[in-house]
Amino acid sequence: MAEAIYLLRHGETVWNRTRRIQGQLDAPLTRLGTEQAWAMGESLRPLLGGERPNLQVSTLGRCRQSAALVCEAAGLDFDSAEFLPELMELHFGAWQGLRKPDLRRQQPELWARREADRWSFAPEGGESYAKASRRIADWLERIRSLPGIVVVVLHGGTSMLARGLYAGLAPAEIVTQDFPQDAFYRLAAGTVARFETGI
Known part of the structure; x- marks a missing residue:
């Protein structure tokens, strides 16, 4: 596995604020x-120790926009980013x-089914966490061969x-894990560490 994966x-997006899926x-x-994206970049910068990481980003616009801000704040090269559809949200x-x-309110029975088994439930035409876990597992396996540090900008579910x-x-x-927009995580040496941005 890479030395560290951030x-x-x-x-936060307009739809996050209005609780829209x-x-x-x-x-x-x-x-x-x-501001959150910029703060993540500022907090990330000293953790990289001057190293130029592999940068991987979901293809969705909110991640591209966030990654551009992270890169500017952290002194990274946005043009080096690899945009990966497998990192997209469920x-x-x-x-x-x-x-x-x-x-x-409108679909209480379906919502109750989802809350009872969030891992396996999928809305009509949608994707369950169980199904999405396969693409994320494949991605994790692929980045084992990458050297050094990997910085990833993705989504709550895929994180x-x-x-x-x-x-x-x-x-x-x-x-049931947290998926904050004012903190980020480092995977390294078999452990998961959380870093707060102070926003």
């Missing part, structure tokens, strides 16, 4: 989101674009999967 979730749709960063099918409070699979957590533990 996992950074994109900053994005999945593989997209929304721009809010002002707070741009596809939430028919639920994409809907607000979580509305879903709980949870990457951290959980790396740490060997059970499915029920993976889906």
